[in-house]
Amino acid sequence: MAAVAAKPGLPFKISPLGAYAAFFLVFIYGPVLLLPLFSFSDSQYVALPITGFTTQWYEQMFQADQLQGALFNSLKVATVTSIVATALAMMAALALTRYRVPGRSVISGTIILPLVIPGIILGVSILVVMVQVLGVTPSLWSVGAGHLLICTPFGMLILISRLEGFDRSLEEASLDLGETRFVTFFRVTLPLALPGVVASILTTFTLSFDEFILAFFLAGVEPTLPVYIWSQLRFPQRLPSVLALGSIILVVSFAVIAFAEWYRRRDVATGAKPV
Amino acid sequence: MARADYISIQEVTKRFGSKVTAVDDVSLDIRQGEFFSLLGASGCGKTTLLRLLAGFEQPSSGEIMIDGQPLSGVPAHQRPTNMVFQSYAIFPHLNVIGNVAYGLRKDKLPREELRNRVEQALHMVKLDGLAERKATELSGGQRQRVALARALVKRPKVLLLDEPLSALDKKLREDMQIELRLLQQEVGITFVFVTHDQEEALTMSDRIAVMSGGKVLQIASPTDLYERPTSTEVAGFIGQMNFFPAEVASLANGQDMQLEVDGVGPARVAGEAAVSGATHSWRQGEAVTLALRPERLRLGPAAEALDNRMTARIEAVAYLGDRCHVHLRAAGLKDAILVTAASDLNLAQGAEIAVGWPAESGVLLSR
Numbered sequence: 001m002a003a004v005a006a007k008p009g010l011p012f013k014i015s016p017l018g019a020y021a022a023f024f025l026v027f028i029y030g031p032v033l034l035l036p037l038f039s040f041s042d043s044q045y046v047a048l049p050i051t052g053f054t055t056q057w058y059e060q061m062f063q064a065d066q067l068q069g070a071l072f073n074s075l076k077v078a079t080v081t082s083i084v085a086t087a088l089a090m091m092a093a094l095a096l097t098r099y100r101v102p103g104r105s106v107i108s109g110t111i112i113l114p115l116v117i118p119g120i121i122l123g124v125s126i127l128v129v130m131v132q133v134l135g136v137t138p139s140l141w142s143v144g145a146g147h148l149l150i151c152t153p154f155g156m157l158i159l160i161s162r163l164e165g166f167d168r169s170l171e172e173a174s175l176d177l178g179e180t181r182f183v184t185f186f187r188v189t190l191p192l193a194l195p196g197v198v199a200s201i202l203t204t205f206t207l208s209f210d211e212f213i214l215a216f217f218l219a220g221v222e223p224t225l226p227v228y229i230w231s232q233l234r235f236p237q238r239l240p241s242v243l244a245l246g247s248i249i250l251v252v253s254f255a256v257i258a259f260a261e262w263y264r265r266r267d268v269a270t271g272a273k274p275v
Numbered sequence: 276m277a278r279a280d281y282i283s284i285q286e287v288t289k290r291f292g293s294k295v296t297a298v299d300d301v302s303l304d305i306r307q308g309e310f311f312s313l314l315g316a317s318g319c320g321k322t323t324l325l326r327l328l329a330g331f332e333q334p335s336s337g338e339i340m341i342d343g344q345p346l347s348g349v350p351a352h353q354r355p356t357n358m359v360f361q362s363y364a365i366f367p368h369l370n371v372i373g374n375v376a377y378g379l380r381k382d383k384l385p386r387e388e389l390r391n392r393v394e395q396a397l398h399m400v401k402l403d404g405l406a407e408r409k410a411t412e413l414s415g416g417q418r419q420r421v422a423l424a425r426a427l428v429k430r431p432k433v434l435l436l437d438e439p440l441s442a443l444d445k446k447l448r449e450d451m452q453i454e455l456r457l458l459q460q461e462v463g464i465t466f467v468f469v470t471h472d473q474e475e476a477l478t479m480s481d482r483i484a485v486m487s488g489g490k491v492l493q494i495a496s497p498t499d500l501y502e503r504p505t506s507t508e509v510a511g512f513i514g515q516m517n518f519f520p521a522e523v524a525s526l527a528n529g530q531d532m533q534l535e536v537d538g539v540g541p542a543r544v545a546g547e548a549a550v551s552g553a554t555h556s557w558r559q560g561e562a563v564t565l566a567l568r569p570e571r572l573r574l575g576p577a578a579e580a581l582d583n584r585m586t587a588r589i590e591a592v593a594y595l596g597d598r599c600h601v602h603l604r605a606a607g608l609k610d611a612i613l614v615t616a617a618s619d620l621n622l623a624q625g626a627e628i629a630v631g632w633p634a635e636s637g638v639l640l641s642r
Contacts, residue, residue: 013333102461166365167362169360169361169362169364170364170366170367172329172331172351172358172360172364173360173364173366173425174377175330175331175350175351175352176329176331176351176352176356176357176358176364176426177377177425177426177429178352178353178354178378178381178429179352179358179377179378179380179381182351187377188366191368192367192368250489
């Protein structure tokens with residue numbers, strides 16, 4: 001820690017590691033924290049010093065119809081994507097943790113792959129296949145399909161860690177007591193994996209809600225919120241209300257992810273520990 | 276009439292991959308209402324055999340029958356068996372009553388009967404009044420009782436128990452051994468009990484199958500297993516045993532058999548002790564192992580009148596309260612001899628002492 005062994009004259013001693021950590025935090029979170037700060041500034045231009053406090057940008061934001069349409073689009077896509085992605089992720093996670101699947105690492109690698117492919121390449125290639133090969137018009141559906149590609153691996157990783165965390169003999173006990181595998185999933189596996197399921201839904205929701213590149217390529221005439229915000233940056237007079245919206249998204253995203261993590265770690269399922 | 280082959284395991288082999296053979300050509304029959312133990316060190320295949328009975332694994336070859344019904348292809352949830360898991364596998368999201376009634380939901384019993392069945396089961400394992408307790412609030416002993424009740428409430432033909440006592444502390448474990456045995460006699464269900472603890476197996480079982488390397492070495496009652504093991508492996512695994520390399524000097528004709536014990540000299544073994552249990556007929560000059568339990572050896576004056584005697588030097592004495600373990604060295608023997616003696620004997624370290632044993636306490640094993 002930085003503040004050990006204070007020298008006389010200096011309030012604390014600065015260690016190189018502590019300084020690095022402090023710099024790191026400022027670098028990461030400083031710009032993000034400026035967003036809410038400027039959203040309350042009464043100047044139209046983003047510049048220091050801040051001359052006065054106002055909430056007019058927030059009021060302006062709530063009157064913008066297009067903005068609300070974009071927000072609604074994003075919510076629709078994120079809701080459907082997070083539920084479908086979590087369902088698919090659950091199936092993959094079950095297959096990989098509960099059965100002896102041949103080529104296990106190849107399968108999980110293939111599912112995770114979209115996470116490491118640059119979004120722009122993914123976006124362009126999906127657009128080309130969709131428009132040129134399949135002849136489908138870009139819409140919110142295509143955005144959802146694209147988001148599914150990057151949300152499913154996230155959900156799978158969350159659910160795998162949850163499914164590996166509880167005693168497998170719990171499921172065997174259910175089979176032993178006369179329930180089929182199908183019923184066992186709903187009576188034992190799902191209740192015990194519930195924190196993971198909730199965490200997966202919330203995480204993938206946020207992921208889809210914030211995603212820009214795929215949505216930019218695939219949204220067509222129905223922009224999602226990030227795409228709409230990007231389009232507004234050309235108009236300086238609209239920038240402050242974008243800052244206001246950005247601040248709200250920041251707070252909500254943070255709250256959702258924090259809740260998801262808290263819920264995932266909350267240990268309702270570690271009753272029986274293998275001996 | 277209790278069937279002798281209520282559970283019939285016929286030439287069952289289980290391989291995992293191409294290298295591991297967990298159960299290797301095992302055939303055995305278990306009687307109806309029997310308390311049968313599978314005993315062996317970890318990795319001997321006993322748990323795999325139990326899981327084959329439960330239906331969690333399918334045999335690579337061979338057939339298992341319960342009450343005349345072949346079980347190949349019958350999934351775990353349709354088998355007339357229930358299991359008490361080593362970890363107990365209590366459902367943490369349910370309370371005690373939810374756990375015990377878990378397996379009854381499918382049976383669609385009337386509310387009243389369901390209640391009675393669950394209460395009966397809880398009473399049987401002495402958990403009356405804990406029905407509403409959460410699974411996460413139970414002690415180790417209580418969890419084990421819930422696991423038992425949950426399995427017994429299904430009224431299985433066979434109850435499978437996978438080292439259910441290994442997680443309990445010593446005192447509770449010993450109490451549970453007796454209680455489990457009484458419970459088994461009360462309900463009359465066939466128990467198949469897996470353990471690595473030979474004392475536990477001897478205390479509780481009607482019969483024991485000793486396993487090693489996926490094979491069954493010997494199936495016998497606790498007394499026979501202890502008194503008349505048929506191999507050095509079983510003899511060494513159950514209790515303590517002194518082994519002496521020897522040679523058959525002259526064959527028994529209803530009389531005692533003469534041995535020539537390496538480094539000691541001639542010794543006599545009762546003809547009966549030498550043949551019983553063994554399917555082997557001894558040849559003159561055959562290399563054998565003479566096995567003697569530490570408590571069957573006598574020291575000092577008590578050794579005088581016995582069939583076999585020798586002299587040895589007292590190397591160490593370990594005092595155990597009610598008895599003591601005496602380590603002896605004899606000229607010509609590589610290993611120390613272990614003798615269990617009364618602790619009131621006056622044993623001086625380094626002193627020479629007479630050791631003797633009656634002809635009928637020797638066990639002859641092929642080498």
